[in-house]
Amino acid sequence: MAAKAAIIGAGHTRFGALEAGPRALLRTAVDEAFGSVDHGIDRSEVGEVYLASLGFGGWQIGNSAAVLAEEMGRPGVAASRIENACASGGFALRAAVRAVTAGSAEAVLVAGVEKMTDMPNARRRYWLGVSGDTEWERLAGLTFAGVYGLIASRYLAEHGVGPEALAEVAVKNHAAGALNPNAHFHKVLTREQVLSAPRVADPLGLFDCCPVSDGAAAVLVVRADRARRFTDSPVYVEGLGAGSDHLAVQERGELTRFAATRRAAEEAFRDSGVERRSISFLEVHDCFTIAELLALEDLGFAGPGEAARLTLSGATRRTGSLPVNPDGGLKAKGHPIGASGVSQVYEVFRQLRGEAGPRQIAGAERALTHNVGGAGATAAVGIFAAG
Secondary structure, eight states, X not given: OOOOEEEEEEEEOOOBSOSOOHHHHHHHHHHHHHHXXXXXXXXGGEEEXXXXXXXXXXXXXTTHHHHHHXXXXXXXXXXXXXXXXXXXXXXXXXXXXXXXXXXXXXXXXXXXXXXXXXXXXXXXXXXXXXXXXXXXXXXXXXXXXXXXXXXXXXXXXXXXXXXXXXHHHHHHHHHHHTTOTXXXXXXXXXXXXXXXXOEEETTEEGGGBOXXXXXXXXXXXXEGGGGGGTOSSOEEEEEEEEEEOOSSGGGSXXXXXXXXXXXXXXXXXXXXXXXXXXXXXXXOOOSBHHHHHHHHXXXXXXXXXXXXXXXXXXXXXXXXXXXXXXXXXXXXXXXXXXXHHHHXXXXXXXXXXXXXXXXXXXXXXXXXXXXXXXXXTEEEEEEEEEO
16 A cells, blocks of 8 residues: 655754753754654744654643744644644644645644653653643552552563563563664663662562653654655654553553554554554554563464463564564653654664664664553554655
């Protein structure tokens, strides 16, 4: 099936505890995205902009989408903010692709940003909590670490596996993050360090949880048949899918499977017409180590309980048969909520153009991105191909 849209440029800030505010972070990512377009693109050609952001700390108050238009240098252009919790970036890309394929814009800028580290821990927990069920789960004191801890406990018990598979996800992703100059963490871990770390929400320990990060990422999207006007190496969007589920986990039929991801994956593969065996690597939403195992199963790359064994076999390492999160994932690269889904596309753009440096996946031709909101309430999946 012919691709409908293409990525022609991408930009990224460092993720971590940064001094810069949202405006400066956006400006850096946007300027890099425009600067990465091989043959150049005039900013006047961008007909719409989409800002992905939870608005952590209340930053969304004040029409933050207009800020993106300002930082692009085009106040007045159509600007929209997409907020779907941690899946905001994936859904913003979906909106951008629809805009260019519908002909409402010749080119669209998608940028994600979050500023998360400049407030007390109690306030951080509040803003993280708004992405889940506040009526029952949060009032009962259940944090996201608590939700994923319950999921991890059930998964390990159902499939008769130990926490070593969770630890391997952390070890693998930290090894990848050490090769990524934009990553929040460059610390290489051992399995023993992960297993012996302080408990956060049993069986999840400190190194099973992604960090709270600041950062921004941006990509430029055009219609596929216009892409080579801007670059000789476009990255084509072959398929997109999205899905949702009950917000509260207690309303769902299963605890260890995310229906939203399964629906999004089914749509993306149907939309693209490609088979799973043609995917060179995955960028999945590993907010906690258990989330990467769930993603492999819900996306159809492993059967129920098989993701643990697949991970322990080394297959998901950068040099394995199915590399997962070669940029370090949310676990090591960081998780500035609105930027995370856009950051996944940035990594795909670099990898499929052979520009990922020491973390490059040899012979990468196709990639899949998987971006989840909350504890699986929303999900967006994308399939991309090298030009």
